[in-house]
Amino acid sequence: MSTAGPNFPNLVPTARSMSPGDFASKVFRSQSGVESRVQYGNKAFDKTIDLEYSNITETDAALIHDHYLACNGTLYYFGLPQKPKSGNETFHVNDESTSASNRYSAAPFGLRYRYAEPPQFNSVKSGRMSVTVKLIGVLDS
Amino acid sequence: MTYYSGKDGTLTYNGTQVAKVSNWSISATVDTLETTVLTESDRSYVPGLRTISGSATVFYYDNAPVSLLERVVKTAVVSESDILVIKLGWGTKLIQGSCIITSAELSCAVGEVMQASIQFQFTGAPTGVTL
Numbered sequence: 122m123s124t125a126g127p128n129f130p131n132l133v134p135t136a137r138s139m140s141p142g143d144f145a146s147k148v149f150r151s152q153s154g155v156e157s158r159v160q161y162g163n164k165a166f167d168k169t170i171d172l173e174y175s176n177i178t179e180t181d182a183a184l185i186h187d188h189y190l191a192c193n194g195t196l197y198y199f200g201l202p203q204k205p206k207s208g209n210e211t212f213h214v215n216d217e218s219t220s221a222s223n224r225y226s227a228a229p230f231g232l233r234y235r236y237a238e239p240p241q242f243n244s245v246k247s248g249r250m251s252v253t254v255k256l257i258g259v260l261d262s
Numbered sequence: 263m264t265y266y267s268g269k270d271g272t273l274t275y276n277g278t279q280v281a282k283v284s285n286w287s288i289s290a291t292v293d294t295l296e297t298t299v300l301t302e303s304d305r306s307y308v309p310g311l312r313t314i315s316g317s318a319t320v321f322y323y324d325n326a327p328v329s330l331l332e333r334v335v336k337t338a339v340v341s342e343s344d345i346l347v348i349k350l351g352w353g354t355k356l357i358q359g360s361c362i363i364t365s366a367e368l369s370c371a372v373g374e375v376m377q378a379s380i381q382f383q384f385t386g387a388p389t390g391v392t393l
Contacts, residue, residue: 133299176295176308208300246310249295 126197129234129256130184131204135175142168142258168258169237172205175251182242182250189240198233198259233259266352273318274349275330282323284377286350288316288357314359314384316350319377322368327378334366348382349390358390 145162174181192199237257244250273280293310320327333344349358365381 133301135296135299137300176297245295249308 123235124193124197125233126192126199127188128200128202129205130181130188131202132174132177132181132184133204133207134172136173137205137208138171140169142166164260166258166260170201170205170234170256170258172254172256173251174254176245176249177252179248179250182252185240185252185254186242189236192236194239195236198235201234201256235259264353266355270352272349272351273320274351275346277347278329280318280320280330281326282321284319284321286316286318288314288350290314312387314388315364315382316348316361316384317365317379317381319379322376322378327380330363330380331366331368331378333363335368345385346382347389355392356390357388357393359384359388360386 142165144160144165146158146160149157149159151157174185188199191197234256237255240255241253242250243252268285271283271286273283273286290312291314292312294307295310296305297308298305318330320330330346333346334340345360345362347358348361349356361382361384363380364383365379367379368376369379370376
């Protein structure tokens with residue numbers, strides 16, 4: 122695993138989408154067409170989270186920009202604090218704990234995040250910007 | 263206490279008052295930028311860009327509307343030199359700013375006085391407002 126960067130800025134997004142990733146597995150298919158699947162791991166990976174921040178202040182946009190630089194771009198992994206996950210409290214119950222129902226944070230799944238690609242910053246008007254962030258979940262060793 | 267009516271209204275471009283103005287109107291709008299986030303139950307906004315535009319109708323008496331019409335209706339291309347300072351006045355009140363004439367219409371019909379209609383768009387902030 123690469124170096125850990127600082128936590129993502131604690132900002133509530135305008136919109137968020139998530140894909141839970143998948144487990145490592147391989148499919149074997151015989152000539153008869155019978156399919157066998159072998160699972161190689163018990164942790165899902167490649168979870169993706171897209172965050173949209175519309176019309177936020179330049180100050181908040183700068184937090185995301187500086188965080189990206191502090192993580193050496195897409196290199197370092199980092200934790201996702203509560204506010205980027207807020208808005209669906211039942212779904213994200215026990216996010217900050219080590220509960221098995223934890224769907225986002227590192228423990229107990231060992232899932233961290235890194236930037237899937239550089240964030241996009243769009244200038245809307247003086248003092249306001251919109252930012253799109255794409256994160257990908259990576260398994261911590 | 264004073265009421266204002268059409269007799270108090272004036273339309274001026276580049277310091278020259280336009281004669282035989284039948285009516286003018288102006289409208290100002292501000293875009294809204296939505297700032298609602300996931301945890302909120304009511305939409306929130308901040309002000310965005312402002313747009314000010316207006317229109318006027320001028321009777322075709324002598325050359326009254328010509329200077330306005332020829333900003334658009336001409337053989338040459340429309341350029342930045344066609345930007346006018348338009349002042350809409352009523353009594354001692356006024357709204358003034360740099361404008362581009364975006365539409366110029368001439369109408370001629372049996373039984374009606376020929377008239378010209380223009381629409382204009384402010385470029386930049388108003389340079390003078392007294393309401």
